[in-house]
Amino acid sequence: MVEDIAASRSARPEAGDGSDVGRALGRVMAEIDGIAVSTLKSITLTTLLKIVERHAPLEAEA
Numbered sequence: 001m002v003e004d005i006a007a008s009r010s011a012r013p014e015a016g017d018g019s020d021v022g023r024a025l026g027r028v029m030a031e032i033d034g035i036a037v038s039t040l041k042s043i044t045l046t047t048l049l050k051i052v053e054r055h056a057p058l059e060a061e062a
Contacts, residue, residue, distance in 0.1 A: 016022035 017026060
């Protein structure tokens, strides 16, 4: 489950949100957040288990 960050961000404006630079940074951050959420939603349990299996030998050597 991915936390819905859109609701919490809109409730409280950040310092500088009223400036052109602040608005541009806000759009960039919203795009990054969207990419991160899409990536996390695409990970299945099978993918997670494969990652664990792939890294298990590396951790055993350490």
